[in-house]
Amino acid sequence: MALNVTKISQISPLSDSSREYPFILPLTFFDLRWLSFHPTQQVIFYKLSESSRESFYSVILPKLEQSLSVILHYYLPLAGHLKWYPQDLKPCIVVLPHDTVSLIVAESSDANFSIVSSKGLRPAKELRPLVPELPVSGDSPTLLSLQVTLFPNQGFSIGIVSHHVFMDGITAQMFTKSWAHICKHGTTALPEDLTPFLDRTVINVPVGLETKMLEFLPYLSEDKDNARTLKLPLTEETDADVYRITLELTLENVVKLKERAKNETNRPHLELHLSTFVVVNAYLWTCLVKARGVDVDRPVAYEYAADFRNRLGPLVPRTYSGACVFPISCLGYKAKSFLGEDGFINAVEILSDSVKGLGSQGIEVIFDLCVERVKNIEQGTQVWAVSGSNRFSVYESDFGWGRPVNSETVSTDQCQLLSMSEMRDQTGGVEIGLCLKKSEMDVFISLFKNRFEN
Structure with a gap:
């Protein structure tokens, strides 16, 4: 362009x-x-x-x-x-x-x-x-x-x-x-x-x-020898074979995912935190692992950012401006946990336990776990992270000439990062943006759509 x-x-x-x-x-x-x-x-x-x-x-x-x-x-x-x-x-x-x-x-x-x-x-x-x-x-x-x-x-x-x-x-x-x-x-x-x-x-x-x-x-930091550096990672040239797409899950799709989780779990339903955020991310994680290939023993992980405005004491005002989120990692899993028919419910239960655990663990415990995991992460782990949530209403910014027709997180091409927000034209629906190499993207799109088309 x-x-x-x-x-x-x-x-x-x-x-x-x-x-x-x-x-x-x-x-x-x-x-x-x-x-x-x-x-x-x-x-x-x-x-x-x-x-x-x-x-x-x-x-x-x-x-x-x-x-x-x-x-x-x-x-x-x-x-x-x-x-x-x-x-x-x-x-x-x-x-x-x-x-x-x-x-x-x-x-x-x-x-x-x-x-x-x-x-x-x-x-x-x-x-x-x-x-x-x-x-x-x-x-x-x-x-x-x-x-x-x-x-x-x-x-x-x-x-x-x-x-x-x-x-x-x-x-x-x-x-x-x-x-x-x-x-x-x-x-x-x-x-x-x-x-x-x-x-x-x-x-x-x-x-x-x-x-x-x-x-x-x-x-x-990328500069391990200078603990006081403020330099940021350089923006890397995006390869020509990396493609971008924004996919949608309607409210009907989300309801089906929640019902599927209830039908497939062996745990009491009240034990699970079956929020839209949990079931959608579980579905994405499963599709991403399957799209990468069938090396069943490769290490995989998923990461999200938890907002702590309502988790500190006293509560932080909702309009607090700054960074008040902390990354939460689900580590220590092999691809084989997500490649079979039980892959989706395995991901649901892992993410559900993680989100529910935020209510009982203080920020110091969460930080110590983060440090331990970063220092001991297995080499070659396929880590996917999600930015945003289904509650992010990115289409409400009307400068006087109407609502946006689209909003894209461009920086998803710099790492294995998904973006998530509320759908533009339907309450309860979810938009997901991601970048993948074309060959892997074709497989991912097929997996993502197949469950709802069949």
């Missing part, structure tokens, strides 16, 4: 004479876990009935820029950088008076918007030009970068790349909804449910747990 960059804006947060600089936000235990994680890259597509160059540059773009300035006043840390000063035990987010967020404006002259914004099977690398890179100054990465791409007389897209230390999935959703609200309504005020809560003192974890996390960081 050929793009022509027409403008690069540096958007400042709306000025506030009462705010003191430098603005410093300390990282919490949860933030630190994601210090060296791949930036999250998302692109959101908006179809327009009227989208000439003239109307885009005179109406749409000014509104997007003005509302972005307003929303950065609320989400001030996103204008800053990560710093780790020599005298400090841990890094922090620092915002200086003239810090800005980069907004690239581009045009596509040859792309068919309907195809680019579709959910169908296509080469993964096609979406890469629609998201920017996260600027890094030395060893001090920024937290947010944006790109708006016009498809003349068709629509536009908003590409968002963000650092995970401040933007977990819930924060990312809320930021986009808040920006859209300001843009659509032409206001500078946010409703309470969209106003970010930034106070880090609400994150209460056992004494000494942050120190343990700091000691664990070298195991998570």
Whole structure:
């Protein structure tokens, strides 16, 4: 896809004479876990009935820029950088008076918007030009970068790349909804449910747990020799044979999966946590293991991020903005557990026990288990992770020109990562995005659809 960059804006947060600089936000235990994680890259597509160059540059773009300035006043840390000063035990987010967020404006002259914004099977690398890179100054990465791409007389897209230390999935959703609200309504005020809560003192974890996390960081970083590095993994070139697809499970499909789990388990139904999240991820895990091949003894694992806003004491406000999730791994399994007819129910019971266990285990126990598993993971383990959940309503961000026609997590092409969200046009349905090599993707799609077609 050929793009022509027409403008690069540096958007400042709306000025506030009462705010003191430098603005410093300390990282919490949860933030630190994601210090060296791949930036999250998302692109959101908006179809327009009227989208000439003239109307885009005179109406749409000014509104997007003005509302972005307003929303950065609320989400001030996103204008800053990560710093780790020599005298400090841990890094922090620092915002200086003239810090800005980069907004690239581009045009596509040859792309068919309907195809680019579709959910169908296509080469993964096609979406890469629609998201920017996260600027890094030395060893001090920024937290947010944006790109708006016009498809003349068709629509536009908003590409968002963000650092995970401040933007977990819930924060990312809320930021986009808040920006859209300001843009659509032409206001500078946010409703309470969209106003970010930034106070880090609400994150209460056992004494000494942050120190343990700091000691664990070298195991998570690509730079094992520099424990204080803030460098992020480089975005790797996506192979031409890697393909992307967004699949849907309707509410009817989800109900069938829950009924299947009840029919196949030998355990009392009340013992199982048969949520949509559990049965859908169990189904995906089973299909992914089968699509890889029949090496029955290869090690396999599945990982999801658990939100701890409602799991700490006292509870953290739902509008808390930052990272408040922790990865939960289901490790120690062989492919043969998922290749047979009982593969689905095995996955259901494993994930059900994992999710139910979050209610009885404190964060310190969960952290210690995580450290043990990372240090002892069997070489060659096929690890799949899911980002998001069936409760993520990514289609509610209306900037004033209608709801998105599609939303894609572009960074799923960088690792074995699935994206999950609520379906656009049906409550209770689920969308799943993933990237695989074409040969493996064909097998996966066949397995995924076969159960419901037969």
